[in-house]
Amino acid sequence: MRYISTRGQAPALNFEDVVLTGLASDGGLYVPETIPQFSAEEIASWAGLPYTDIAYKVMHAFIGDEIPADTLKSMIEDTYGTFKHDAVTPLKQLDSNHYLLELFHGPTLAFKDVALQMLGRLLDHFLGKRNEHAVIMGATSGDTGSAAIEGCKPCDHVDIFILHPYNRVSEVQRRQMTTVLADNVFNIAVEGNFDDCQAIVKESFNNQDFLGGKTRLVAVNSINWARIMAQVVYYFVSAVAVGSPHRKVSFSVPSANFGDVFAGYIAYKMGLPVNQFVVATNANDILHRVISKNDFSKQPLLHTLSPSMDIVVSSNFERLLFDLYDNDGAAVEDLLKRFNNEPVHIEQPRWDKARELFDSLSVDDDTTIEVIKEAFERTGELLDPHTATGYRAAETCNRDKAVPMITLATAHPAKFEDAIVKAGFKGAPLPAHMADLMEREERFSVLPADAEAIQAFVVGNKR
Numbered sequence: 001m002r003y004i005s006t007r008g009q010a011p012a013l014n015f016e017d018v019v020l021t022g023l024a025s026d027g028g029l030y031v032p033e034t035i036p037q038f039s040a041e042e043i044a045s046w047a048g049l050p051y052t053d054i055a056y057k058v059m060h061a062f063i064g065d066e067i068p069a070d071t072l073k074s075m076i077e078d079t080y081g082t083f084k085h086d087a088v089t090p091l092k093q094l095d096s097n098h099y100l101l102e103l104f105h106g107p108t109l110a111f112k113d114v115a116l117q118m119l120g121r122l123l124d125h126f127l128g129k130r131n132e133h134a135v136i137m138g139a140t141s142g143d144t145g146s147a148a149i150e151g152c153k154p155c156d157h158v159d160i161f162i163l164h165p166y167n168r169v170s171e172v173q174r175r176q177m178t179t180v181l182a183d184n185v186f187n188i189a190v191e192g193n194f195d196d197c198q199a200i201v202k203e204s205f206n207n208q209d210f211l212g213g214k215t216r217l218v219a220v221n222s223i224n225w226a227r228i229m230a231q232v233v234y235y236f237v238s239a240v241a242v243g244s245p246h247r248k249v250s251f252s253v254p255s256a257n258f259g260d261v262f263a264g265y266i267a268y269k270m271g272l273p274v275n276q277f278v279v280a281t282n283a284n285d286i287l288h289r290v291i292s293k294n295d296f297s298k299q300p301l302l303h304t305l306s307p308s309m310d311i312v313v314s315s316n317f318e319r320l321l322f323d324l325y326d327n328d329g330a331a332v333e334d335l336l337k338r339f340n341n342e343p344v345h346i347e348q349p350r351w352d353k354a355r356e357l358f359d360s361l362s363v364d365d366d367t368t369i370e371v372i373k374e375a376f377e378r379t380g381e382l383l384d385p386h387t388a389t390g391y392r393a394a395e396t397c398n399r400d401k402a403v404p405m406i407t408l409a410t411a412h413p414a415k416f417e418d419a420i421v422k423a424g425f426k427g428a429p430l431p432a433h434m435a436d437l438m439e440r441e442e443r444f445s446v447l448p449a450d451a452e453a454i455q456a457f458v459v460g461n462k463r
């Protein structure tokens with residue numbers, strides 16, 4: 001399998017190099033040159049298989065023979081063995097045709113574990129084979145950080161630097177990151193917002209001279225294709241569980257950096273029959289505006305009760321644009337350069353094509369609180385505030401009530417006490433393995449939102 005850049009200029013790479021490269025050298029994101037296909041018969045034969053078997057089939061399609069079959073199988077078994085639920089991502093029926101896909105049974109209680117537990121093992125495998133050491137730089141609005149640290153801390157071959165916006169992640173999220181005191185883990189609280197953190201990380205990938213040319217820089221954000229690949233799996237697993245490919249399925253996805261819903265789009269392109277994708281946002285509604293009105297323009301970042309979705313510049317939307325523009329990297333680059341300075345529009349026929357599949361809704365904080373209460377009364381499920389946006393969007397945007405609608409539950413409510421308490425609950429208890437989180441010692445450094453200062457910190461601390 002070869003991977004190409006969404007900006008069309010960087011060299012094509014194999015899977016191993018894509019995992020170890022992060023951002024392409026032309027500033028683009030890597031995508032497969034051709035999307036692997038599964039026939040309806042093949043998808044139908046997956047009914048009743050364990051999560052790990054479907055994971056192997058999907059991941060193998062992207063990795064090919066770059067990892068021996070037995071090694072890949074045991075990596076997958078180890079990865080999903082860390083999940084607390086035997087089904088890995090269990091599906092709960094909420095009413096006659098609305099389901100909740102629980103993605104928060106991994107070690108750090110958010111959907112990020114599904115991919116980052118796997119990515120940690122892939123990095124260990126590839127770097128170990130090469131006997132190389134790498135520096136990881138990642139940006140987080142709260143969940144990627146802890147999942148990346150948890151996934152990579154056992155890896156001897158990496159030092160990991162995670163940038164989070166200072167005072168803008170929940171206390172549980174911060175402590176999940178800052179109480180990991182391993183020698184290769186560094187948490188940086190950036191005096192800015194998530195977009196600042198992500199911009200500094202991307203700038204560091206675009207200009208790696210600060211590392212002196214010797215150290216490899218690796219990405220753990222969803223710019224890394226392995227993140228998307230691992231997330232494709234649960235779209236197949238959940239769809240097959242409700243009767244796919246004999247029936248179409250719809251998904252409602254709480255969205256921000258667009259990685260999760262883009263993984264669903266890849267499942268669709270691989271052959272999964274999907275009726276619609278509902279993109280749910282919080283008050284940071286750029287994805288809702290571009291999908292519903294073809295208004296692709298920045299607005300100031302707002303701080304909401306669903307902090308992990310407080311993002312304006314959404315990395316993976318570039319991957320969708322590349323597909324909508326028939327892999328025309330120059331057109332994507334031109335659109336995104338203009339987007340940096342002014343509102344832009346997707347060419348009408350291309351936007352129309354996206355609208356055949358995508359709907360969207362923006363859900364503000366007051367509504368999020370209302371939904372948490374309402375969903376609990378109706379279903380007995382306590383939703384985290386991110387999932388609540390998806391739940392409301394699923395109900396509002398549903399095109400066909402006869403088609404099963406699967407809302408992705410992206411995080412455990414215990415991570416977001418503010419919203420849960422505002423909705424009238426006492427809070428949600430942390431699982432046993434985190435019961436003493438509030439007493440653990442923390443370690444982090446506060447730095448300005450300045451690429452040079454952060455790069456100097458990385459150089460000064462890496463082993």
Ligand SMILES: Cc1ncc(COP(=O)(O)O)c(C=O)c1O
Nearest residue numbers: 143255256257258259260308410
């Ligand atoms: C809990 C939670 N829900 C939803 C999202 C949005 O996912 P994505 O960025 O892949 O669109 C994130 C992070 O971005 C998250 O942490």
Ligand SMILES: N[C@@H](CCOP(=O)(O)O)C(=O)O
Nearest residue numbers: 140141142143144221222308
């Ligand atoms: N919500 C994310 C933001 C980073 O997104 P990623 O999927 O690109 O890593 C977070 O929790 O950090």
